[in-house]
Amino acid sequence: MKVDKLARFNLPASLLDSWKNIQGTELLPLQVQAVSRHGLLEGKSLLISSPTSSGKTFCGEMAAAAHLSLGHKVIYLVPLKAVAEEKYRDFLNKYARLGIRVLISTADHPENDFDLEKGNFDLALLVYEKFNQLLLKNLNLIQTVSLVVVDELQLIFDPSRGPVLEKALAKLRLFSGRLQIIGLSSVLDHAEVLANWLGCQLLVQKHRPVELFQGVLWNGLYHFRAHNSGQEGEEKLEWKDACQPLETLFSNLERLLSRGEQALVFLKSKAQVEHAALLFAQRVKLPEAGQTLKHLFELEPTAGRDKLLQTLSSAIAFHNADLTYAERKLVEERYLSGEIKVVFCTTTLSLGVNLPAKTVFLEPLKYQNGASQPAVLLPLEWGEYENISGRAGRLGQQDCGKAILIAGSEFEAEILWERYIESKPFQPQGQLFNSGLDEVFLDYLSAIGTETVTSIQEYLQSTLSFRLKEFPLVLDETLAKLCRQHLLTQDNFGKFSITNLGRVAALQNISAQTVLQFHSQLFEFRPDDQFALLYSLVSTPEARIFLPYLALGEKKSRIYVKLLSEKVTSGQVKSAALTELLQQPELLTFEVLQKLKTCFLLEEWIDGVEIKELERKFQIRAGQIYQIGEQASWLCSSAALIAQFQSP
Ligand SMILES: Nc1ncnc2c1ncn2[C@@H]1O[C@H](COP(=O)(O)OP(=O)(O)OP(=O)(O)O)[C@@H](O)[C@H]1O
Ligand SMILES: [Mg+2]
Incomplete structure (x- = not known):
């Protein structure tokens, strides 16, 4: 047509x-x-x-x-x-x-x-x-x-x-x-x-306008299956020692570059993509990406920018959450323009951004940040694998695409084939009730106004998650609890309505627990104790995913405990909860130290200390600093909304 x-x-x-x-x-x-x-x-x-x-x-x-x-x-x-x-x-x-x-x-x-x-x-x-x-x-x-x-x-x-x-x-x-x-x-x-x-x-529709070959490279043979035809085949590719997957990867990249092709490489960690990009840039020695470098010089100095300056001198780049938004955008644009030849990236690049490559290499692993636990290494979900491998062979850009997993042993090659190519095991699971019923009630009542238990029940039963997996709906208890917490009220006819406080939880998409925490602490905040407010923000369940990791040196030197002690001694910090930390060392858990670190970082960020200085001092990178700042601002705006209501 x-x-x-x-x-x-x-x-x-x-x-x-x-x-x-x-x-x-x-x-x-x-x-x-x-x-x-x-x-x-x-x-x-x-x-x-x-x-x-x-x-x-x-x-x-x-x-x-x-x-x-x-x-x-x-x-x-x-x-x-x-x-x-x-x-x-x-x-x-x-x-x-x-x-x-x-x-x-x-x-x-x-x-x-x-x-x-x-x-x-x-x-x-x-x-x-x-x-x-x-x-x-x-x-x-x-x-x-x-x-x-x-x-x-x-x-x-x-x-x-x-x-x-x-x-x-x-x-x-x-x-x-x-x-x-x-x-x-x-x-x-x-x-x-x-x-x-x-x-x-x-x-x-199962058909893809551009054929995509998905498969596993082991011992020099790339065994693949074609997405559309379903046919399997083998192709000889570069292969080095099985114990040195980077060597195999680099040799294959060199072959693609010699044919004038670009490539994307997805690796499991932020550190690894930088490391691989630096190593590969030193090895291939391509002409520098002049235009990209010119634009990069105009951006704010950061540790990530320094590393990009090195890799781009050989037309290679990396893309991860440690880079600032401006740095990531620049890498994307200059890859699209053709000046950057290879991008090493984490899964930050897999969703929606239209960066094409004829060949995509991917490691089938990712790090996931557990709430205040050290990150854990997990296999990619099948859906994530599909999304990443689908970056290869974009319509209008290439005649076909190739997604390549590099295996470290024959056994691994079989497992990878089984997990990602052979079976398509995606079973949809509803996510709405992940954290219980509270937030779903508050959200619905905030939009609708006033409702009876029966209507609320009907609404819950109509959700996708409930349809996918039914469970006993025990509403009375939860509704009574939310009323006791002043997040809902019940009128004489038994109908429930949202309170101002409940509405903040819904509008800001934060947990009832966080709203209650802010509300109970608000009257304790003193205008001259900013640190206590920051500590309250980072002590919410929402903050768990952005608390930065503690470096070994930070743990050993107990630097953040010392800094807190100075603040308490000088009278800058007055909050009882924080002074108590110093009196009871057993309270100083790993998570508490992470929270303290975040507060000191935020304090200096608010004071306008330069990003590069913050990166050096707190041993985290610009991209993460901005992310922490953004999330803390969102929590702070929630606390500000709650402060508008003297009583629920
Ligand atoms: N009718 C068309 N003729 C030629 N190219 C097209 C046409 N429609 C879309 N494209 C191009 O094909 C590419 C893929 O299209 P589009 O982004 O719509 O796919 P998609 O199915 O949404 O992919 P994804 O799942 O990765 O988001 C884009 O570069 C788009 O510009
Ligand atoms: Mg799309």
Whole structure:
């Protein structure tokens, strides 16, 4: 089907021309099916489940354009701020000149909150959290929107992103009869459950427009299976000693570079990607990435920037969460421009960002930060493997793609084949009730207002997670507890309503426990004891995932205990909880030391100490410092909201 044929859906000719210029005159098979069989452009709700790079995101864009051309409002949901920024620039380019008001809403753009809540937009790009917040603030606004596109919908089954997305979509369903929902998901095993739940038709396609070979390299032979044809084959590749997988990797990269190809390499840890990038850069000695270096010099000095300066002198880069947002963006852009030849990265690069490579090497492991435990090494989930390997062979860029796992033994080669190529073991699991019922109640009642137990029960039973796995709903106890905690109230007719305090938990997407903690401590905070406030922020369950690791030297020197002692002696810290730490050394656990470290870091960050100095002093990197700052700001804004209410 030709793009021109879309003119019958009232899409402006100038837009069709720009689509044709960017990606050609033909629609992909998936897009043809969505348009001609499933009413994508005629208001029909649809869940599309198909492999990476099969043209799903463009289906969402076409649907959006059809609504916009009728003057209707569209909300487009993406999982990450970085993806929102990328899509925003893209949509602004294409749609602003057609008079469409394009708006981005993420935590980085508070200036747009007012326009979003008032509905002053035509096309709004939101991350999932912002969308849920919007529904809580103004549920009626959704009645003025005619299309919601949910990109990367498979994340509803992700333990960390799933709960907020399911909360938002469960509320959206209450209005689903009135608007079109387009869900875009990578291949799911039981997509029909999700489609039924959302009230959508289902379009499943297994075919990928660009063939992808996925397989394992062992002993010089790359054994692969083709995604589309299912055929297996073998190819001879470079091979060194089995005990030196980096040597094998580097030799293969050299071969690709000699053919003028770019490559992506996914490794398990932040330290490892830097190390491999530095080693490989010294070894290959390519001409420097001059333009990239020029831009990099203009960025804020950081330890990551220093390392990138070294690797880029040989056109090699790395990409991990220790880099700042600006550094990561630069690496992505300059790789796309072709100047950077190889990027060594962690899984930070796997989702949504459209960085193509003909060949992707990947290590099937990742580090996961346990709450205040040292990070643990885990195998990649099958879904993560699919996402990463799907970076290889992007449409319009390559004729095929190759994803290569390097095995360290024959046994490992068999296991990897079995786990990632042979079986496709993704069983969707609901994530909504991960942390109990409290937050789900608060969220629902915050949006709806007042409800009876029966209606609350009906709502819970209607959620996706409940449908996937039913469990006994014991509501009375939880509701009574939330009332005792002043997060809910119950009227004489037995109906429940949210209190101001409960509403903060819902709006800020934080736990009831954190709200109660802030509320009970607020009156103890003294304006001249900033440190105690910071300590309270980092003592919440939400802070556990961002507490920085303690270096051995920091543990041995007991530096943060000494610093705290100085503060207490000089009278800067007055809080009883903190002074008690010094009197009872058994309280100084690993986690407490991590919290103290975070507070000292935040204090200096707030005082404007330069990032490079903070990196040196606290032995953590700029990317992580910004992340800690961002999360602490969010917790602090929650505490500020609570402070507005003298009583619940
Ligand atoms: N009709 C088309 N003709 C040519 N190229 C296309 C067409 N539709 C999309 N593309 C291009 O194909 C690539 C993949 O498309 P898209 O990003 O929509 O896939 P996707 O299924 O959403 O992938 P992912 O699961 O990785 O997000 C993009 O570079 C896009 O510009
Ligand atoms: Mg996509």
